[in-house]
Amino acid sequence: MEAETPSEGLITPSPSPSSSSSSIKRRCLCPVQKTLFRRKTSRENVIFKTLLDRFIPNRSAMDFDYAHYMLTEGRKVEENPKSTETYTSPSKQAYRKVLAETFNMNRSRILAFKNKAPTPVDLFPTGYLSADTATTTSDLQKPVKPRRSIPQSSERTLDAPDILDDFYLNLLDWGSSNVLSIALGNTIYLWDASNGAASELVTIDDEDGPVTSVRWAPDGRHIAVGLNNSDVQLWDSTSERKLRTLKGIHQMRVGSLDWNNHILTTGGMDGQINNNDVRVRSHLIGTYRGHHQEVCGLKWSDSGQQLASGGNDNLVHIWDRSSCNSQTAQWLHRLENHTAAVKALAWCPFQANLLASGGGGGDQCVKFWNTHTGALLNSIDTGSQVCALLWNKNERELLSAHGFSQNQLTLWKYPAMSKLAKLRGHTSRVLFMAQSPDGCTVASAAGDETLRFWNVFGTPATTKPAQKKTPEPFAHFSRIR
Amino acid sequence: MASRTATKDIITLRGSAAIVSEFFGYAANSILYNRGVYPEESFAKVKKYGLPMLLTQDEGVKGFISNLNSQLSEWLEAGKLQRVVLVIMSKATGEVLERWNFSIETDNEVVEKGVSREKSDKEIMREIQAIMRQIASSITYLPCLDEPCVFDVLAYTDKDVAVPFTWIESDPKLIANPQMVKLHSFDTKIHKVDTLVSYKYDDEDE
Numbered sequence: 001m002e003a004e005t006p007s008e009g010l011i012t013p014s015p016s017p018s019s020s021s022s023s024i025k026r027r028c029l030c031p032v033q034k035t036l037f038r039r040k041t042s043r044e045n046v047i048f049k050t051l052l053d054r055f056i057p058n059r060s061a062m063d064f065d066y067a068h069y070m071l072t073e074g075r076k077v078e079e080n081p082k083s084t085e086t087y088t089s090p091s092k093q094a095y096r097k098v099l100a101e102t103f104n105m106n107r108s109r110i111l112a113f114k115n116k117a118p119t120p121v122d123l124f125p126t127g128y129l130s131a132d133t134a135t136t137t138s139d140l141q142k143p144v145k146p147r148r149s150i151p152q153s154s155e156r157t158l159d160a161p162d163i164l165d166d167f168y169l170n171l172l173d174w175g176s177s178n179v180l181s182i183a184l185g186n187t188i189y190l191w192d193a194s195n196g197a198a199s200e201l202v203t204i205d206d207e208d209g210p211v212t213s214v215r216w217a218p219d220g221r222h223i224a225v226g227l228n229n230s231d232v233q234l235w236d237s238t239s240e241r242k243l244r245t246l247k248g249i250h251q252m253r254v255g256s257l258d259w260n261n262h263i264l265t266t267g268g269m270d271g272q273i274n275n276n277d278v279r280v281r282s283h284l285i286g287t288y289r290g291h292h293q294e295v296c297g298l299k300w301s302d303s304g305q306q307l308a309s310g311g312n313d314n315l316v317h318i319w320d321r322s323s324c325n326s327q328t329a330q331w332l333h334r335l336e337n338h339t340a341a342v343k344a345l346a347w348c349p350f351q352a353n354l355l356a357s358g359g360g361g362g363d364q365c366v367k368f369w370n371t372h373t374g375a376l377l378n379s380i381d382t383g384s385q386v387c388a389l390l391w392n393k394n395e396r397e398l399l400s401a402h403g404f405s406q407n408q409l410t411l412w413k414y415p416a417m418s419k420l421a422k423l424r425g426h427t428s429r430v431l432f433m434a435q436s437p438d439g440c441t442v443a444s445a446a447g448d449e450t451l452r453f454w455n456v457f458g459t460p461a462t463t464k465p466a467q468k469k470t471p472e473p474f475a476h477f478s479r480i481r
Numbered sequence: 482m483a484s485r486t487a488t489k490d491i492i493t494l495r496g497s498a499a500i501v502s503e504f505f506g507y508a509a510n511s512i513l514y515n516r517g518v519y520p521e522e523s524f525a526k527v528k529k530y531g532l533p534m535l536l537t538q539d540e541g542v543k544g545f546i547s548n549l550n551s552q553l554s555e556w557l558e559a560g561k562l563q564r565v566v567l568v569i570m571s572k573a574t575g576e577v578l579e580r581w582n583f584s585i586e587t588d589n590e591v592v593e594k595g596v597s598r599e600k601s602d603k604e605i606m607r608e609i610q611a612i613m614r615q616i617a618s619s620i621t622y623l624p625c626l627d628e629p630c631v632f633d634v635l636a637y638t639d640k641d642v643a644v645p646f647t648w649i650e651s652d653p654k655l656i657a658n659p660q661m662v663k664l665h666s667f668d669t670k671i672h673k674v675d676t677l678v679s680y681k682y683d684d685e686d687e
Binding site for chain 1 (some may be wrong): 542546563572585626635638640649651652
């Protein structure tokens with residue numbers, strides 16, 4: 001290294017001088033560098049460096065080894081107290097530093113551990129991890145429920161020939177023993193959902209029929225049958241035997257039935273609602289008078305304390321259980337907001353005193369009521385006749401069955417009432433709906449003479465943890481007494 | 482000279498390397514905690530640099546960082562370490578989202594001649610504290626990491642360093658068109674550490 005000053009010689013530079021000097025010789029091929037090199041031999045080292053700063057001719061002509069050597073040498077000179085003369089301004093120093101850093105990029109090895117740090121998911125369940133990014137504490141408490149996929153088509157379709165296309169009747173029910181009953185014309189068929197076996201329970205005589213309503217008793221064994229001739233029959237489904245006939249309680253056909261333990265409540269075309277104690281000989285124990293047209297919807301609440309009735313007179317009445325055996329019972333509430341016949345009635349399974357009711361073709365609304373106060377909570381125009389309503393027992397969802405124009409089932413999120421799904425398949429209005437005992441499957445019968453099964457409310461496996469959530473931790477503190 | 486050693490704090494290469502590698506350990510923990518790479522509940526609070534610092538209690542991560550630290554101090558003592566980069570990547574795509582860049586300048590005279598320098602512990606501590614505060618406050622301007630992330634550490638060493646058995650050569654894992662924020666630096670008079678965070682520039686926000 002010809003150009004070495006004695007002061008530089010004291011310091012051992014990291015790249016070996018011999019390799020640098022050989023690279024300098026190679027550099028001589030470049031005319032600019034050649035000039036520089038000559039200057040370096042004739043002038044002071046520091047001046048040379050200053051010039052080098054000004055000369056970054058082009059990248060391809062740069063030799064990083066050489067540049068690095070010069071730069072690191074330069075720093076040593078500065079730090080060396082013997083060459084105290086400071087020729088370089090702070091900005092130049094900074095520039096040199098940046099330059100050195102850039103060169104270092106090409107002079108360093110980038111190393112990483114072979115064994116990587118454990119990924120977060122290996123250590124913690126994914127639910128935890130997603131909670132980690134969540135900011136609010138409420139998000140942390142409840143893990144995000146996976147979205148349930150709702151099949152858009154029916155799981156199974158059965159023929160239902162000769163089913164009466166009559167809005168005011170109730171011809172489909174699903175008992176607690178997992179047997180479905182459907183009335184087709186004069187005949188009642190039983191279909192066992194657990195094994196798919198179908199059987200005929202009874203065919204009513206032509207002069208008495210057709211069947212206008214069927215309803216399983218809570219035990220899942222006995223079945224009440226309402227007839228066109230105003231009679232009501234009780235059948236034992238296991239022995240396929242008629243137990244008794246309730247005569248003379250109505251003047252006209254019996255289109256709606258519901259059970260409250262041993263009390264069978266019947267609604268007739270005559271506008272009367274009768275309570276019958278089926279255990280005793282004189283079964284008629286009370287009458288609810290309020291409707292002046294056909295009663296087509298009858299539903300006892302889950303607690304058995306209130307009865308909701310809907311009629312062709314566009315009225316919904318709420319009746320109290322305690323007055324069921326009096327002859328002059330007065331309704332608890334008369335709800336007059338619907339503008340068409342009300343057949344669809346459904347008591348909310350997770351909120352006491354909440355009733356959903358759906359109006360017919362002239363109304364098309366689903367309305368929510370507080371049956372304790374009689375207040376209208378919400379009303380949604382569905383755009384179509386509402387023939388039936390069912391609550392999901394496991395989620396806060398409501399299913400509605402519709403007529404013209406799409407003949408669809410619509411799944412609603414409650415209380416937001418956003419549409420979660422539209423299930424199409426029926427080609428005529430969906431008149432009747434029934435829910436399986438496990439609450440997951442819904443059967444619908446329509447005027448197109450088909451019975452379809454929809455797996456709309458999820459599978460039992462996923463619903464179990466949701467049921468666990470229902471007891472609120474501080475429920476007993478918040479009771480107002 | 483003897484009277485001066487009594488009053489001034491002498492710092493040796495070994496001591497400086499220990500301070501710097503310890504700093505990396507705490508800084509890495511702090512970044513992993515503040516950026517939510519690992520769940521909050523896997524960290525425990527300790528007092529360090531006059532600040533409450535969070536250290537991971539996860540054995541895997543702990544082991545990774547302590548292995549890293551022992552290797553880093555070895556390189557620091559040899560003056561071979563140029564830069565340490567903590568890279569945060571998306572777990573799903575592997576895309577680099579953040580690079581925490583610690584460049585190290587080593588005083589070669591100390592490495593070569595074994596001399597020592599003078600700087601008080603307190604002063605160094607204060608400088609480190611400022612960086613730690615900046616790391617903790619960085620969440621206010623860094624983009625949200627709203628997906629599961631993993632991290633890696635890159636060490637930039639001199640070319641003449643033999644690759645240790647447990648290490649492999651890596652690409653720099655650069656971010657294209659990054660935003661950069663320079664944080665404070667600290668200097669032990671032997672090792673000078675400059676901190677810089679670069680992150681993916683999200684022009685959708687503009």
